[in-house]
Amino acid sequence: MTDTGAADPQTAIDAETAAGARERDPRIEARNAGDVGEGIPFIGAGPGDPGLLTVTGRELVEDADLVVHAGSLVNSDLLEEYCADAETVSSIGKDLEELVPLMRDAYEAGRDVVRLHSGDPAIYGAAVEQMDALEHEGVPTYIVPGVTSSFAAAATLRTQLTLNGVANHVAFTRPQGKTLVPEDDHIAEFVEMGDVTTCVYLGTHAVAETMDRLLDAGRDPDTPVTVVYHASWPDEDVIEGTIGTIGERVEAAGYRASALVVIGDAARKEGYERSYLYGDWANRGAGESGENDTANGEADD
Missing domain, CATH: 3.40.1010.10 (Tetrapyrrole methylase, N-terminal domain)
Structure with a gap:
């Protein structure tokens, strides 16, 4: 220099x-x-x-x-x-x-x-x-x-990272290590919020340890977790499980890098509510005029 x-x-x-x-x-x-x-x-x-x-x-x-x-x-x-x-x-x-x-x-x-x-x-x-x-x-x-790989993973899973009634927020994070010290690790807090899709980067090698810390923090072992290896690559692979099971499944697959970990219900797209964007059914409660955010060109999602 x-x-x-x-x-x-x-x-x-x-x-x-x-x-x-x-x-x-x-x-x-x-x-x-x-x-x-x-x-x-x-x-x-x-x-x-x-x-x-x-x-x-x-x-x-x-x-x-x-x-x-x-x-x-x-x-x-x-x-x-x-x-x-x-x-x-x-x-x-x-x-x-x-x-x-x-x-x-x-x-x-x-x-x-x-x-x-x-x-x-x-x-x-x-x-x-x-x-x-x-x-x-x-x-x-x-x-x-x-x-970014989170978006490719969502496309592979045919879902959204945000879904009405399921996840209103997305957290991009990484596991503990050289860069992230324990006091700066907020994964357990994100998961505890419930309506957050937590996307863990740079953590394929530490999936089991990360899940153990979530369990130690009292997180529900049945919380869905999906790991997408090499999202959009020819050898892409999807491993599904829960906080209680995903660590063992990733270790069995032998992946140590290049996977995106998605924690939360949005990956399974279960129980979501339809948005107010499409159809007369969404106008319920709007009154006779039918005016709502959609009519004004505004999206609620």
Whole structure:
């Protein structure tokens, strides 16, 4: 990284980030999430299926000279289909001291550079720290959103993460580990609320331990849990169970990574109430005029 006089480059990056947090970045008004900008795009590759890469993301990777990608978390079929003419580099095992100069030097040499994350960079993507480091080096960056695995899992299960009368809220979380200390683990609290669909990322290796902690916290062992391995990939697999049984079933299947854990009734879509969007039956209690939120073009769901 460029030496700005600070003993530790990270100190300078943190100072720049803190200064920027005190006032709105002018680029927020200059572009929206659908615009292609100047610099290196951080693109969500989607959950796996190449068809679930956004149109903008596909166009950018097809035109790229260098694609730095998230290794095996990005389907090799996607790389072969859209990045055949680009140099591809896996980020697995590389730290920022290696990745940032790699992308910076390629960009400054006039090459089109793309940083390809799995799913959506906004969900456990560790994108911002890379973007801040590149901005510190004078390289502009921006985000192109993608489809996160929770949405692919819901599509596979032919359900919604929110359902009237079942789940009004969705929690994206992860299990305890190096990043999440026990006092910051709120999975048991989300499950206790009852009307929350809890989506656990990065926790395939710890399903059994997570369920044991839920049981120790007094959660109902019959609470439905569905694990979707490699959502949208050719080898996708769905394992159904409960808080009391799913740990043993995932261990029997041998999966240790790349699965999304969905806790709650929405995965089974049982007992949901119909919305007020469709049909005369939904107008009950609306009076003779028939006016309601739907008539005003507003959705209640």
